[in-house]
Amino acid sequence: MSSTEAPVLSxxxxxLSFGGLKALKGITFSVQPGEILGLVGPNxxxxxxxxxxxxxxxxxxxxxxxxxxxxITGIKPDRIARRGxxxxxxxxxxxxxxxxxxxxxxxxxxxxxPSALGTLFYWWWAQxxxxxxxRVVEDVIEFMQLQDIRDEPVEVIxxxxxxxxxxxxxxxxxxxxxxxxxxxxxxxxEEKEYIxxxxxxxxEERGVTILIIEHHMDVVTAICDRAIVLCNGEIIAQxxxxxxxxxxxxxxxxxxxxxxxxxxxxxxx
Amino acid sequence: MFYRRSGIRHTRYQSERQLFPxxxxxxxxxxxxxxxxxxxFLFDRLYVTGYLLPWLIWSSAALxxxxxxxxxxxxxxxxxxxMAMGAYGSVHLMxxxxxxxxxxxxxxxxxxxVGIIFGAAALRVKGIYLAMATLAMQSIVDFxxxxxxxxxxxxxxxxxxxxxxxxxxxxxxxxxxxxxxxLVCAVITLFMLNVRRTSFGxxxxxxxxxxxxxxxxxxxxxxxxxxxxxVSSFIGGVVGSxxxxxxxRAVSPDxxxxxxxxxxxxxxxxxxxGSVLGPFFGAALVLFAPILINNALGSAxxxxxxxxxxxxxxxxxxxxxxxxxxxFLLYEPYGLAKIYSNVRTYxxxxxxxxxxx
Numbered sequence: 001m002s003s004t005e006a007p008v009l010s011x012x013x014x015x016l017s018f019g020g021l022k023a024l025k026g027i028t029f030s031v032q033p034g035e036i037l038g039l040v041g042p043n044x045x046x047x048x049x050x051x052x053x054x055x056x057x058x059x060x061x062x063x064x065x066x067x068x069x070x071x072i073t074g075i076k077p078d079r080i081a082r083r084g085x086x087x088x089x090x091x092x093x094x095x096x097x098x099x100x101x102x103x104x105x106x107x108x109x110x111x112x113x114p115s116a117l118g119t120l121f122y123w124w125w126a127q128x129x130x131x132x133x134x135r136v137v138e139d140v141i142e143f144m145q146l147q148d149i150r151d152e153p154v155e156v157i158x159x160x161x162x163x164x165x166x167x168x169x170x171x172x173x174x175x176x177x178x179x180x181x182x183x184x185x186x187x188x189x190e191e192k193e194y195i196x197x198x199x200x201x202x203x204e205e206r207g208v209t210i211l212i213i214e215h216h217m218d219v220v221t222a223i224c225d226r227a228i229v230l231c232n233g234e235i236i237a238q239x240x241x242x243x244x245x246x247x248x249x250x251x252x253x254x255x256x257x258x259x260x261x262x263x264x265x266x267x268x269x
Numbered sequence: 270m271f272y273r274r275s276g277i278r279h280t281r282y283q284s285e286r287q288l289f290p291x292x293x294x295x296x297x298x299x300x301x302x303x304x305x306x307x308x309x310f311l312f313d314r315l316y317v318t319g320y321l322l323p324w325l326i327w328s329s330a331a332l333x334x335x336x337x338x339x340x341x342x343x344x345x346x347x348x349x350x351x352m353a354m355g356a357y358g359s360v361h362l363m364x365x366x367x368x369x370x371x372x373x374x375x376x377x378x379x380x381x382x383v384g385i386i387f388g389a390a391a392l393r394v395k396g397i398y399l400a401m402a403t404l405a406m407q408s409i410v411d412f413x414x415x416x417x418x419x420x421x422x423x424x425x426x427x428x429x430x431x432x433x434x435x436x437x438x439x440x441x442x443x444x445x446x447x448x449x450x451x452l453v454c455a456v457i458t459l460f461m462l463n464v465r466r467t468s469f470g471x472x473x474x475x476x477x478x479x480x481x482x483x484x485x486x487x488x489x490x491x492x493x494x495x496x497x498x499x500v501s502s503f504i505g506g507v508v509g510s511x512x513x514x515x516x517x518r519a520v521s522p523d524x525x526x527x528x529x530x531x532x533x534x535x536x537x538x539x540x541x542x543g544s545v546l547g548p549f550f551g552a553a554l555v556l557f558a559p560i561l562i563n564n565a566l567g568s569a570x571x572x573x574x575x576x577x578x579x580x581x582x583x584x585x586x587x588x589x590x591x592x593x594x595x596x597f598l599l600y601e602p603y604g605l606a607k608i609y610s611n612v613r614t615y616x617x618x619x620x621x622x623x624x625x626x
Contacts, residue, residue, distance in 0.1 A: 093482035110487035
């Protein structure tokens with residue numbers, strides 16, 4: 001595999017089961033450099049599990065996961081993060097009791113050299129690094145338009161902003177691959193449009209490749225270059241988003257047999 | 270109003286990230302420091318060596334435990350054992366002729382290297398199970414110390430701490446000892462204050478709050494849990510040696526039993542988990558509340574002419590003290606430091622009502 005055109009992330013026949021439940025039944029797909037890939041599917045179809053395998057939280061029973069052509073199967077999440085992967089979580093995973101600013105600063109962890117002695121001798125050892133990283137963080141705060149809430153405790157701001165802070169925390173680590181797990185869950189139309197804009201801008205200005213799990217089909221068709229549809233741990237359709245979600249197998253998975261037949265006959269527009 | 274914020278405009282990140290951006294906070298901390306520095310000249314020597322000195326030492330220990338419990342969210346029920354290792358290590362080294370500076374650091378290193386072994390338990394178990402694992406550590410260390418004559422000099426033996434000099438100054442006098450404890454406490458406090466604004470402290474907090482989110486940000490939970498145990502045990506060891514050399518001046522195994530661990534744990538919890546101010550409040554309450562309650566009850570009994578049986582008289586202060594701790598946990602789970610911060614928040618915007626935080 002040539003390293004220049006290697007896919008950012010590729011899963012090859014990934015299988016995973018929890019006890020008797022086969023959560024992933026041989027998933028094979030790849031994320032190409034610079035694309036926004038949508039991962040959709042009904043509840044329990046294995047989307048988050050796929051992401052968890054790709055980021056090292058689960059070790060697959062079979063199959064390989066590659067990042068830029070390098071095998072990362074079974075490597076711990078913190079190692080994978082250092083190879084340029086960042087992600088957000090379906091249920092917010094912000095650090096409570098800390099300010100928005102500190103939450104985003106944690107995102108710079110892999111670019112810093114934390115030490116206890118450096119903490120004791122802050123003025124001589126750590127200050128310069130802290131302030132340098134602060135500048136990078138401020139760039140992202142500006143990019144995500146979080147200036148006016150940067151000193152707020154993260155638990156008091158509204159959900160829409162919390163999601164934005166989490167996205168900022170992921171972006172600030174300067175990832176090559178950004179994985180977003182339902183970044184728009186529970187949001188109103190306006191907040192969704194904001195996030196969609198930030199995702200497109202992130203690719204445009206920062207050159208990140210994005211894998212996004214999303215339930216809002218309007219968002220998927222609007223911002224994704226490609227979509228992969230999962231159902232019961234299998235890929236049932238993939239390709240251009242509009243075409244992929246219109247396939248009979250997908251309609252059947254979401255709406256049932258009858259709806260799929262009606263669409264097949266050209267009943268529903 | 271009192272904590273004036275108007276007119277403070279930061280133009281550099283450096284000034285925004287300073288420890289106390291508000292002028293009034295700086296004023297408060299400097300006045301407290303000034304009083305502590307002048308204490309040997311202001312107060313009776315009984316108060317300085319009987320109250321202030323133990324308060325400083327116990328506060329330092331509580332700060333060390335708070336790094337682990339409040340900072341990294343790991344329970345530790347064997348902090349007394351950690352201090353015991355530092356105390357015995359440094360006393361033995363000094364008996365061999367090592368200078369205090371070296372013995373203190375070595376005591377810290379001994380505690381840290383044993384503490385990290387028990388910290389390894391934290392990688393596998395959490396919460397109540399970790400509490401049990403560290404409790405086991407307490408018992409094991411207690412047992413090893415008292416049953417190894419080479420360490421304790423026999424189960425009931427007391428080991429004298431040799432006379433110590435710090436940077437050429439003899440610590441035999443009470444004033445010198447007090448200033449030495451104050452210095453150690455100040456260094457530990459500075460460290461704890463800085464923890465809140467460095468990547469090290471943020472990594473610990475991330476593990477405390479959500480370890481899976483910390484991992485995908487590149488923070489190895491394994492590494493940082495061990496580091497938290499290492500640093501906290503190091504502080505415990507250093508404070509243990511200060512306790513032995515400055516305050517107890519002789520060590521025996523029973524001084525570092527579970528009682529001490531629970532006492533320091535209570536200081537951390539009553540004072541306020543994760544706060545730097547908390548351990549100071551907590552130590553003051555835990556050390557002095559029983560004495561104050563005892564005195565208050567004693568004078569109450571005598572003024573009202575009540576005859577109270579002697580055993581009831583002995584236990585009532587403990588009961589009242591226990592009720593006090595339970596009351597704090599019920600009504601202010603974040604401890605005394607939170608009460609202070611509530612007052613501060615109120616005064617921050619007084620006479621207006623609504624504070625941002």
